[in-house]
Amino acid sequence: MAETWLLVGTAKGLFRFRSRDRLHWQAFGPEFPQTPCYTAVFDMRSGVLFAGVNSEFYGASVRRSRDLGETWDGGGEGLQYDAADEEKVTRVWAIAPGRADEPDTVYAGVEASGLFRSLDGGETWSEVRALRQHPTHELWVPGYGGKCLHTVALSGASTLYTACSAGGIYRSGDAGESFAPINAGLEARFLPEGSRFPEAGQCVHKFDVSPSRPDRIWLQNHGGVYRSDDGGTSWIEVGRSLPGDFGFPILAHPEDPDTAYIIPLRADAERWADGGTLGVWRTRDAGATWQPMTEGLPAPSYASVLRDALGHDGGDPLGLYFGTTSGSVFASPDGGEHWHEVAGHLPRIFSVRAAMVP
Amino acid sequence: MITLHLPEDLAREVGLASICQLAQVRSLEELFAAVERQAPGFLRRVTEPGGGLRPHLNLFVGERPVARERGLRVALGAHEDVWLLRAVSGG
Numbered sequence: 001m002a003e004t005w006l007l008v009g010t011a012k013g014l015f016r017f018r019s020r021d022r023l024h025w026q027a028f029g030p031e032f033p034q035t036p037c038y039t040a041v042f043d044m045r046s047g048v049l050f051a052g053v054n055s056e057f058y059g060a061s062v063r064r065s066r067d068l069g070e071t072w073d074g075g076g077e078g079l080q081y082d083a084a085d086e087e088k089v090t091r092v093w094a095i096a097p098g099r100a101d102e103p104d105t106v107y108a109g110v111e112a113s114g115l116f117r118s119l120d121g122g123e124t125w126s127e128v129r130a131l132r133q134h135p136t137h138e139l140w141v142p143g144y145g146g147k148c149l150h151t152v153a154l155s156g157a158s159t160l161y162t163a164c165s166a167g168g169i170y171r172s173g174d175a176g177e178s179f180a181p182i183n184a185g186l187e188a189r190f191l192p193e194g195s196r197f198p199e200a201g202q203c204v205h206k207f208d209v210s211p212s213r214p215d216r217i218w219l220q221n222h223g224g225v226y227r228s229d230d231g232g233t234s235w236i237e238v239g240r241s242l243p244g245d246f247g248f249p250i251l252a253h254p255e256d257p258d259t260a261y262i263i264p265l266r267a268d269a270e271r272w273a274d275g276g277t278l279g280v281w282r283t284r285d286a287g288a289t290w291q292p293m294t295e296g297l298p299a300p301s302y303a304s305v306l307r308d309a310l311g312h313d314g315g316d317p318l319g320l321y322f323g324t325t326s327g328s329v330f331a332s333p334d335g336g337e338h339w340h341e342v343a344g345h346l347p348r349i350f351s352v353r354a355a356m357v358p
Numbered sequence: 359m360i361t362l363h364l365p366e367d368l369a370r371e372v373g374l375a376s377i378c379q380l381a382q383v384r385s386l387e388e389l390f391a392a393v394e395r396q397a398p399g400f401l402r403r404v405t406e407p408g409g410g411l412r413p414h415l416n417l418f419v420g421e422r423p424v425a426r427e428r429g430l431r432v433a434l435g436a437h438e439d440v441w442l443l444r445a446v447s448g449g
Contacts, residue, residue, distance in 0.1 A: 056414050058404065
């Protein structure tokens with residue numbers, strides 16, 4: 001019988017949870033106590049777990065575990081900019097396993113915004129320099145969370161997407177040899193009128209590429225929910241009917257390209273759900289309409305959900321999971337219809353990732 | 359003989375005892391290089407790419423604070439206690 005595992009990255013370590021029925025959960029950890037863990041992922045190609053471990057004392061690293069998190073290595077070498085570089089790598093925000101036919105390739109998005117790649121499964125890292133060499137790099141500035149490259153996604157044989165805050169979303173069609181910003185049509189509401197559609201300098205909070213339709217991208221902006229059907233060349237705003245179109249995470253359904261999930265928050269000062277009604281909102285018609293899914297969630301809630309803290313397990317029915325800044329992890333074994341709390345009173349949650357493990 | 363005192367978590371990470379003794383080192387630079395030879399990965403955890411100490415670490419030779427003193431080019435006597443400590447920071 002398959003087990004469902006959750007990796008929950010928090011401000012003070014990585015927590016793990018296991019369930020055989022997606023209703024009852026066993027807790028493990030924490031690993032890396034007192035150390036911020038911004039992201040953790042399952043590499044379904046190999047069964048290796050990767051975690052972005054960001055020690056304020058000893059620096060940032062990408063750790064690996066080959067036994068579902070029981071033991072972890074010390075991280076590979078090279079995850080740093082050149083000594084002469086004005087910028088330094090201070091945190092790992094994103095980890096993305098490479099394509100199926102590149103079993104040893106792994107990507108890492110870091111703060112200060114930049115992209116690294118390992119070709120040996122995380123033993124050694126080197127910067128994908130073309131991204132920071134793009135002329136618009138000088139327009140990148142820190143968002144509230146830092147100047148971070150927080151999302152990396154692969155599509156097709158050689159397409160690579162990244163997003164940073166505040167900088168925007170970029171696309172490479174040649175596996176990282178060159179990049180171009182694909183922010184045309186995204187509105188930066190935090191800029192003065194007349195200059196709200198810049199080529200770069202956007203504050204993209206998260207994007208997700210539809211696995212079943214690779215030219216479709218869902219994007220949660222710093223204000224605005226968007227969909228692209230042409231790999232980011234153009235964007236359609238699809239969030240106007242929501243109670244608020246500010247938020248952090250956005251998640252594409254693994255099989256249905258018209259289904260996606262978001263967690264709307266009130267912008268810009270509150271950053272909690274409208275009226276304290278925390279919920280995951282789902283569209284099944286490519287963003288034309290959205291439905292709230294709140295059954296079993298606490299109300300009122302004044303928690304927020306950060307950009308990496310919403311995930312699914314790929315199951316059928318789909319298991320959905322999210323974690324809050326107030327330290328609760330919620331699970332739904334039926335695609336969001338019913339929720340229960342997996343754990344509470346954890347440290348501030350940065351990331352939640354799920355996988356079904358044979 | 360130099361006696362190096364390490365934070366418990368760092369010592370555990372790199373596979374060293376929290377109190378190490380090293381001979382024939384004449385500066386902090388040589389001391390850190392000697393530790394790196396024993397425990398690869400030590401240097402990247404405690405120093406910046408340019409070579410200076412990471413900002414949230416403290417370093418003392420005896421009771422003398424040297425964290426911000428001329429990088430790591432601080433001379434050591436024949437018998438010294440060197441303390442590498444986590445700074446008072448973090449939540």
